[in-house]
Amino acid sequence: MEFDSFRGILFDLDDTLIDFKQSEQISLHNCYRAFFAEKVGFEAFEKQYTQINRALWKAVEEGKCSTTHVGQERFRQLADLFGVPFHSKVPLYYEQQLVQHATWISGAEAFLQKIQRQKIKIGYLTNGFSHVQQSKFRNLGLDRFSNILVISEEVGVPKPHPAIFHHALQLLGTKAEETLMVGDSLVSDGQGARSVGMKFCWYNPSRIPPPDWTPDLILTQLSS
Ligand SMILES: [Mg+2]
Structure with a gap:
């Protein structure tokens, strides 16, 4: 064929x-340095991000939550987990990084x-x-x-x-x-x-x- x-x-x-994988890697690193570095090591941060992100996208595929919800929710959950105050500028910054490094x-x-x-x-x-x-x-x-x-x-x-x-x-x-x-x-x-x-x-x-x-x-x- x-x-x-x-x-x-x-x-x-x-x-x-x-x-995407490369831009995700760079963006996660930058996001970590900007908002999470004082509270947690990068490895633990990345591991939790991967788990939370995967679960949310699975829920989207199954029709249980909307795509829009994922962008905020993954960082809200991470912030809760690591005791960092959540602010909407975190997902925004991450998404800007994804675009910049694509x-x-x-x-x-x-x-x-x-x-x-x-x-x-x-x-x-x-x-x-x-x-x-x-x-x-x-x-x-x-x-x-x-x-x-x-x-x-x-x-x-x-x-x-x-x-x-x-x-x-x-x-x-x-x-x-x-x-x-x-x-x-x-x-x-x-x-x-x-x-x-x-x-x-x-x-x-x-x-x-x-x-x-x-x-x-x-x-x-x-x-x-
Ligand atoms: Mg693909």
Whole structure:
């Protein structure tokens, strides 16, 4: 199966086109230094952040809480845990850091150029905060390839919910069966795409063993 057998491709953003892990690492460090360093060591801070953040995003995927809630709540819980007064400038600072340190995944820009040359319609489908994702979209110039940017906070439901895939397909103007989803998450990207009849390309740079179902395509790097 080749990419040019599709009329449209929907790309996940974080850790597929944009190096989220790296920006998260830098942003957490800076946030820690600015607000938490007097009360706790970085390792304990990072461990708790990871646990709290994961639990909140899981609740979002399960429809138990909203994306908007996550941004404030994770730092409210951390502040409570470590006895630091909570202030809304903490999540704001963290999110500004995420935008400031967002960079391309190696090869992603050239990969998009190749897809664009093949006249395949491109769209972006991301779980995240509207203002953060919009800023990264602008800063990295993702609009050179497409203006279709679907963000879970704006739609009201996250991937893997079928409704957000249907919404993105409608904007892209292609049918599910002629559209490929490219993403690093087997759940939000993979299961979501499959549930609406789209094919799925798993971006798997760490070469994690495949799940008990086989993605239609697997890429270990983005190359032109
Ligand atoms: Mg991702």
